[in-house]
Amino acid sequence: MPHNKLNISGAKADIISWVGHALSTDEHNMLRNVSRLPCLYKHVALMPDAHLGIGSMVGSVIATKDAVIPATVGVDIGCFTGNTLVPTLDGKSYSLRELAENDKEIFVYACTESGKVVAAKAVAKKTRTIAELVKVVLDNGTEIRCTPDHKFMLRDGSFVEAENLKTGESLMPLYREIDKDGYVLVQQNYSGRMQRAHWIVARSGLLGDVPRFENDKTVIHHKNFGEADNRPENLEFMSASAHSVYHRNLVDRNEHWQSPEFEQKRVAALFAKAQTAEGHSYFAERGTKNILKYMVENPEHFKTSVAGNGKRGKQFLVSYNQSEKGRAKSKEIANRLYNYETCGEQVKSGIGLHNHRRSLHGYNHKVVSVKAIAEREDVYCLTVPEYHNFALEAGVFVHNCGMMAVKTPFKSSILEGRLKDLRHQIERTIPVGFNEHKDAVDESLAWEGWKSFGDLHKGVQHRKAKAMKQLGTLGGGNHFLEVCLDTEDNVWLMLHSGSRNIGNEIASRHIETAKSLHKLNELPDPNLAYFIQGTEEFKNYWRDLEWAQAFAFKNREIMMKRLLKQFNRMFNDGEDFVPEISVNCHHNYVSPEIHFGEEVYV
Secondary structure, eight states: OOOEEOOOTTOSSEEEEOOOSOOOHHHHHHHHHHHTOTTEEEEEEEEEEEEOOSSSOEEEEEEESSEEOGGGOOOOOOOEETTOEEEBTTSOEEEHHHHHHHTOOEEEEEEOTTSOEEEEEEEEEEEEEEEEEEEEEETTSOEEEEOTTOEEEBTTSOEEEGGGOOTTOEEOBOOEEEOTTSOEEEEOTTTOOEEEHHHHHHHTTTTOSOOOBTTBOEEEEETTSOTTOOOGGGEEEEEHHHHHHHHHHHHHTOHHHHSHHHHHHHHHHHHHHHTSHHHHHHHHHHHHHHHHHHHHHOHHHHHHHTTTHHHHHHHHHHHHHHSHHHHHHHHHHHTOEEEOTTTOOEEESHHHHHHHIIIIISSOEEEEEEEEEEEEEEEEEEEOTTTOEEEOTTSBEEEOOOOEEEEEEEEGGGGTTTHHHHHHHHHHHSOOTTOOOSSOOHHHHTOGGGGGGGGSOGGGGGGHHHHHHHTTOOOSTTOEEEEEEOTTOEEEEEEEOOSHHHHHHHHHHHHHHHHHTSOGGGSSSGGGOOEETTSHHHHHHHHHHHHHHHHHHHHHHHHHHHHHHHHHHHHSTTOOOOOSEEEOOOSSOOOEEEETTEEEEO
16 A cells, blocks of 8 residues: 655654545644654554544554553553464364464364353464563463463453463363264363264354254264364264265275275274273163164064063172172272373272362363563464354463454345344444443443452542443444445444443543653643653553453443344344354554564554
């Protein structure tokens, strides 16, 4: 996109502009003032949509050295170092750096607030350069390096920034294992039960509707025969009988599989498997199913075949259990040691194995420590439509980066004649302008951010009740909520809102503090007063800035959830759809970055 260097009289630094129209006198004055700041680094950049703001132009990019100007900045998002591994549905794990460089859509594990593990689309991207980091150590021995503000999912489904995690705090876990048939099993955290990953993909809606077959089971076939490869394109629904026929036909076409040598090996392998505890359990379960099926299909023959079995069985069991051999067997089973696959610890008896899994591995990973580290690196993250979180190879779920806009799977024709009704429904559930919720909504009451409200500037402490009722509201000014179309006639839902009145009050308090630290007649504009890095005022401002960011993010999240509920009720029979694209980001922020070999705030 073409840009040029503006020639503004009295400017003391370069002003590079991508704006495609003439600027007003007031805009020239504002740019001149910014260019004269002693903390300005190199130049000022203007984006195409730049316009008048407070102190500086909205849509300008300003780098400052060892200082931050509170009137001109907003907030930022957190991320992970490039070597952080993410498990994907193809059964492998990749670093975030590798995923970002490939720039392709991937499929990952995500988690709902209730603890249900789902499959979701994702896109990786590089988000910051030379970022400040902390190291989070978990009780499974893994270490995660990320920005201090990146959010981790707790066991109750809420999120907490990395730097605010506490020792012993329980995180939402991702537990996986491979079953005897080579399929990936994933623990559902809401129930504690293991579920095959390909059915998680199916239940997440990535394969379309699950078909039903008359008098037959629905199964999922892996096209490339890789049981651990659960990418949607590798999976297809089949009836159990059709699936069995398909595999039998493969055997029939393979001469090796029909040879006597192969049959001998097959029988020997089955016999060897039957001698193991796992194999014995497998064949016992399989045999039970076959017997039950036989009982249903041939009831009279079955009754004749088993006549008198009860008496013979009882006599045999009593005799066997009282024998020396039977007692020895019972003792051996009770004292049998099992290796637990996750930690490798030996556990006595099957009941002991169950209790060990439930008490030590069935609930969550826990935080051992969180420490700031000296290293700084480029950081990366994923954008995950709909769920806004993803799993790390470390076995925990974390928040994704994200603006609040959702691409629906619908075209404009569904809206015809119904926009007015939709607007009325939206306004009933999302307060606009100066309005707020009569009482704080449930999502607001459950937000973790209220726990640190007492740490904010003392000038806003009396505003907590109002802020709680405003969480989940649109506001006025240039804030809006839109149903819009893209160039391909796809329907989008979009909203623009921020940290509401509480964010404005926090900013106002810190702007006044910054002004009090300067001789205002020495500044080109009082609204350009700044905090110097390392001072107590700078630290307090940065703390409150991050809180306001989290509030704004949660505010948009609550509103979009309510908007989607109304939209689905009107246009999708109340059923949730999987957004094709979902974005949630801040429109203003400040971040420490490295430019020309120096760290600056941008």
